[in-house]
Amino acid sequence: MHKTIIAHRGMSSLAPENTLAAFSLCKEHGVKWFECDVDILQDGTLVISHDDTLDRCTDKSGRLCDITRNDLESIDAGSWFGDAFTGERIPTLQQLICLANDQQLNLNIEIKSLPAGAELSQLLISNLISELQALNSARELIVSSFNHQVLAEFKRRSPNTSVACLFESHTLGHDWQTIIEYCRADYIHPQNEGLTKEMVREFKDSGIKVNVWTVNDLARANELFNWGVDGICTDIAQQFPSKYRM
Numbered sequence: 001m002h003k004t005i006i007a008h009r010g011m012s013s014l015a016p017e018n019t020l021a022a023f024s025l026c027k028e029h030g031v032k033w034f035e036c037d038v039d040i041l042q043d044g045t046l047v048i049s050h051d052d053t054l055d056r057c058t059d060k061s062g063r064l065c066d067i068t069r070n071d072l073e074s075i076d077a078g079s080w081f082g083d084a085f086t087g088e089r090i091p092t093l094q095q096l097i098c099l100a101n102d103q104q105l106n107l108n109i110e111i112k113s114l115p116a117g118a119e120l121s122q123l124l125i126s127n128l129i130s131e132l133q134a135l136n137s138a139r140e141l142i143v144s145s146f147n148h149q150v151l152a153e154f155k156r157r158s159p160n161t162s163v164a165c166l167f168e169s170h171t172l173g174h175d176w177q178t179i180i181e182y183c184r185a186d187y188i189h190p191q192n193e194g195l196t197k198e199m200v201r202e203f204k205d206s207g208i209k210v211n212v213w214t215v216n217d218l219a220r221a222n223e224l225f226n227w228g229v230d231g232i233c234t235d236i237a238q239q240f241p242s243k244y245r246m
Helices: 020-028 069-074 093-103 118-134 148-157 176-183 197-205 218-227
Strands: 004-008 033-040 046-048 106-111 141-145 162-167 187-190 209-212 231-234
Touching: 004 020, 020 033, 020 093, 033 118, 046 093, 046 118, 093 106, 093 118, 106 118, 106 148, 118 148, 141 148, 141 187, 148 162, 148 176, 162 176, 187 197, 197 209, 197 218, 218 231
Parallel strands: 004 033, 004 231, 033 106, 106 141, 141 162, 162 187, 187 209, 209 231
Antiparallel strands: 033 046
């Protein structure tokens, strides 16, 4: 990847985040990559959701790990964003993969760090590896996580999949390269805030690829690209010049 724009949770300034509506808008705007979040329901179904609760982005309240696939049809994940999206559902990973195959989109899938325990995390990894087999081989894929222990386990079980270590500014310490090596990561995904030219140079000199999140300022994105970062994750992919989107 070189000077690539990644639509954060899909085209999340144009449609409700992490919905098929948001991901479908990528192709329309010439955006080839999107980022999304994968979580797990009580029955093992993998769904696309940033939060582990329903409260912020649906018309319901409660934890994802307390519902099943059968509950999804009664949950509205779009009307909070706008009337045009009333009835939009929380997508399953299976539905997302079908969309990516059909629209020839590339994926950055973030594994969420689960509060419900290690057993469910192991099931999420198992089901993710299984369902990714349906992804067309022409599609590019990065699997990322803030939970580096979970990411290392995913990489151990899926060694041919590119993975990325996510860092918030306050967790990005001098041991970053040790963490990268433990996870056998191909990418580092640092937070935009506090990122310096010297840090980017250090990452690149180590041979790691760099995608920065979440950048919603075009001048800052240009600066980062001039520093040598490979990709920008953004909520406003449609506002970037076409040279980054085609």
